[in-house]
Amino acid sequence: MNFFFITITQVVYVVYMLRYFKTRYSLAHPLINFKSEWLNHPIGVSDKPISNICPFGQQGSLLIAGLLFFRLYISQKKKYSSKLVKMYSRMVTFLIFLFSLLNMNAVIYLLPFFISEIYVQRLL
DSSP: OOHHHHHHHHHHHHHIIIIIOOEEEOOOOTTOOOSSGGGOOOOSEEEEEEOOSOHHHHHHHHHHHHHHHHHHHHHHHTOSOHHHHHHHHHHHHHHHHHHHTTOHHHHHHTHHHHHHHHHHHHHO
16 A cells, blocks of 8 residues: 555544434543633443544544644655654554543544554655
């Protein structure tokens, strides 16, 4: 599989899962209850399917998509060394993982993304 196809798949997956995917079940821990509406995570089982990602995570999905497109662009243009692109890509992936720890739903939803990033790192 080529790098372009994998990146487009990652973008679609991340945006869909963090912005549009709805389920009745939340994996968020009840002790992690933020007072801010920006970081509010639904907890428990709801009556109807809802998004279990907070507004911060939903907006973050667009940032992740933008960063993936940027990485694709600079990789295709070959303006920077692959070592530099790989280093920044790893740092961004690690930061995404750290921020996803705010909500266990996000960690579970992003597992395929993190696994695909391991493969992408080998392609860079």
